[in-house]
Amino acid sequence: MDTSRRTFLATTGLAGLVPAGALPALRRRAADPFTLGVASGDPAPDGFVIWTRLAPRPLAADGHGGMGSADTDVEWQVAEDRAFARVVRSGRVRARHASAHSVHVEVTGLRPGAEYFYRFRAQGHLSPAGRSLTTPAPGAAPSMTFAAASCAYYEHGYFTAYRRMAEQHPDLIVHLGDYFYEDSAGDKPQAQPIIRRHVGGKCASLADYRLRHAQYKTDPDLQAAHAAAPWAVTWDDHEVENNWAGTTPGTKVPGFPARKKAAIRAYYEHMPLRASALRPNGELRLTRQVTWGDLAAFHILDTRQYRDDQPCEDGVRVGCDARLDARRVLLGAGQLRWLDAGLRGSRARWNVLAQQIFLAQRDHRLGPGAEMALDGWDGYTAERDRVLRGLAATRNPVVLTGDVHVAHANELRTDFDDPGSPRAGVELVATSISSDGDGYSDPVGGQLVRAENPHVTFIDQRRGYIFCRAAPDALRAEFRTVPYITRRGAPAATAATFTVPDGARTFDPR
């Protein structure tokens, strides 16, 4: 028994439940249920959510992680120090079979702007400890750091970028979607080498989605990133199925309503979200704000659940007048109103939109004519115009984007075809953690893209993430890349750094 464990038992008064010292020779303790790590999220000035799930056999086919049908208790602790000498909150929560023995504790009563550590205990085992933070109180504006991540295809390689992100100890990790992929290499021809396999094929049942989440959560690099900082998550399409849109499936496979329902439930079960995210009508409410004192407001958007179907099918297309149709929605009326009100009412120096899909116009066709990706904002231009006008009236807007598996730094204007139109802000597009394999640095391709899209300032096709420092005078973004993911252990380096001075709405040219 190690010291930390003794401390936990002493401080929770549970020492009698597990014999101290050596266990009797013939008594066999249950297998370690903490194979999926721990996580925290949605920080507030007085607390955050802490999460774990009991799964002694994480890849059990029924999706229940080797747990029986009984509910069981889990103890939790929050301390001010890594050694858990100063425990400030603790309690007990029921891990229910109906929730795949996942637990979400909404910890309250903590001090604002402080670092904490948390852990769980169940079935005679102690979980790894995680680090989390409360946000500063309103009015405070200390500098902070955050990382942005997107698109982690397990089969395409290792999650080294998550590990390197954890090593930078950000105050917050923003996940922009494609946390996992619902399909498998066996389902379709793959352009990338398959480094490791998903268990099972395309997810359809609740058991399938739970099992896929569990498999991802067994990854030690992903566990390290969860344990390093609180996360604020939103999803893109693959958490449910490729290119789904509102009530419209992205594939021809029948049974989408049941898949979506199962995917939503499994996603909630595996993410550090508040219980209020699960609505009685079956909606998963991911639209929310995380504020960091008066320094930064993170406006977290859901660009899947409320949108109209993609116009002209889902691909990259020439033409397609439907994409310009003023009646078509992406955020939907309710979420758009929420965003407008949140931006107008924000006291924050930096207003960060956390969302999934490419906001800047992007012409994929080299030379005359234009070709647009219709699953992105280019497929919903009327609503994009509204969003851009709103950003142009907002203090220091910074849009975080995922989805395209290529890092970009974009200048946003209210009209991309008019370089004299008002500046709306900047867009930082995170490349993928692992989707599309090793990738490459592509200065020549980048120049070709920029010739068609002068507002694209930077492009890099390697894997990685974005690491940002927000301060009152400037926001600095480092595009971090790893040279390979098809082998373990790649180092990370900064491919480019962009600074946005306060009030500038553009990148500092120096």
Ligand code: FE
């Ligand atoms: Fe993706």
Ligand code: CA
């Ligand atoms: Ca063109």
